[in-house]
Amino acid sequence: WNIPIQKRKLNLENVTVDEILAYLKANGLILRKNKAEDVLNAVLHAMMRKGLAEFRTGFDAPGFFWVDGKLIANKIEVRKPDPREVREALELLNELTTVWFSNVKEQFVTALKLGLLTPFSFAIKQRFKGEKGFLPWLYLYGTRDTGKTTTAEVILYVFNVMNRQHELGVGEVNTEAKLGAVLASDTFPHVINEGASLFDKPNLNEIIKQAVEGVIARQRFESKSIIKEYPAYAPLIITANDFRVTDEALSQKRLVVLRYPITAKVSKERIAEFREKVSNRLPKLRA
Numbered sequence: 001w002n003i004p005i006q007k008r009k010l011n012l013e014n015v016t017v018d019e020i021l022a023y024l025k026a027n028g029l030i031l032r033k034n035k036a037e038d039v040l041n042a043v044l045h046a047m048m049r050k051g052l053a054e055f056r057t058g059f060d061a062p063g064f065f066w067v068d069g070k071l072i073a074n075k076i077e078v079r080k081p082d083p084r085e086v087r088e089a090l091e092l093l094n095e096l097t098t099v100w101f102s103n104v105k106e107q108f109v110t111a112l113k114l115g116l117l118t119p120f121s122f123a124i125k126q127r128f129k130g131e132k133g134f135l136p137w138l139y140l141y142g143t144r145d146t147g148k149t150t151t152a153e154v155i156l157y158v159f160n161v162m163n164r165q166h167e168l169g170v171g172e173v174n175t176e177a178k179l180g181a182v183l184a185s186d187t188f189p190h191v192i193n194e195g196a197s198l199f200d201k202p203n204l205n206e207i208i209k210q211a212v213e214g215v216i217a218r219q220r221f222e223s224k225s226i227i228k229e230y231p232a233y234a235p236l237i238i239t240a241n242d243f244r245v246t247d248e249a250l251s252q253k254r255l256v257v258l259r260y261p262i263t264a265k266v267s268k269e270r271i272a273e274f275r276e277k278v279s280n281r282l283p284k285l286r287a
Contacts, residue, residue, distance in 0.1 A: 003029065014060065017041070061233050063187025064119055066126035085287035092284055096154065100274055101147055103264040108151055111138055111237075114256055115155035118189040118235045125215050125232075134213045136253070138237045139245070141196070142260030145271065148239045152191040153282070155237065159188055160286040167191045170198060176218055179207055180230040183217040187233045196240035205247055208236075212254040 001010040001024070012023055021036060030036045047053035059065050062075040081089075093112070101108040114135070117124075121135040128134075140148040156162040166188060173179040173192055182190055198204050211217040211232035218230045243259070245251045 001029075003027075017044070061184065061186045061231075063233060064123050065187070066123040071120070071123055081287035085284070088284050089287040092278075092281055096278070100278065101151070103266075104147055104151075104260055107140070107258045107260055108147070110256070111140060111151050111258060112155065114138055115152075115189065115237070116158065118155070118237070119159055119187050121235045122187045122215065122231075122233045125213070129215070132213065134254075135235065136256045137208075137212055137235050139240070139243070139255045139257045140237070140260060141240045141243045141257070143241065143262045143265055145266055145268075146260035146262070146264040147266070148260050149191070149193060150274075152189075152237045152239055154285065155189060156191060157282045157285040160283075161186075161188045162282070165190075167193070169193055170195050174198065174201070174204070176203055176207060179204060180218045182236075183211050183232050183234050184230045185234060189235050189237050191237045191239065193239050194241070195236075195238035196242055196244045198238070199245045199247070199250070205250070209247070209249055209254060212250075 001012070003010060010023065010027060010029075012020060015023070017037075017040065021030070021040060024030050024036070024040075025033075044053060044055075048055065058067070059074050063073075065072055065074055097105055097108060115138065117135055118138075125134050138152070140151060142148060153162060153167065156166055165185070168182065168190060170192060173182050173195075174197070179198075192198070198208065207218050212235075215232055216229050217232035220230070243257065245255065245257075251257060
């Protein structure tokens, strides 16, 4: 928006009509409040007719969304794998369950079953918003070298998002702004390693509670009159050595908590064998 009287420009990106009105009002550019919305709509439609503007309905983030009564894939490639790829992936999953995670088979299978649904958690919140339907997040805890992080990584491999953006340390989400940015990035799961300390901070505790169940993770005042909303697209998979969640609204409702016992601890030799025989095959799980 060019404002000759003030000798400046107001740049707005990815905003709704309501947000445009709020920004114009906040900058003292609305003279008659009762006519402003009608005038703005007339201007926007004229710009559309002349090819100067277009309306876009959709989402900027990659992932799965519920739009007009159906599930859509946004900014991601979805293809049907051939039967050979599917067979290899299923055989690898079976090997992981019966050989490498045999000491924590129940935990591994439970995490996998919920993990397979996680990219659709935002769509579920959209679809069943009136019924407050949602998927809980995973919290995997126990002593080191019991397979917690590898379990979480297997889920990332399934959706071909095993990368630096989806496996994070707690320091990368330990503020409202950092956590909000991760939750708004896409609808795929993000693994937070050593994440127990997140629940020590009341403000992050509240954001997590809101993000699990709702479509908005956090709100921030851009000015005294404009509130910017940050969506809760992504679910988190939290791994930790201990369980420090004291809020029952989280531990009994919004989290699936799985304990990896000390009896599941594996030797360094077994870890090295896994890396040699299995790690390079994990990308096959994407089928």
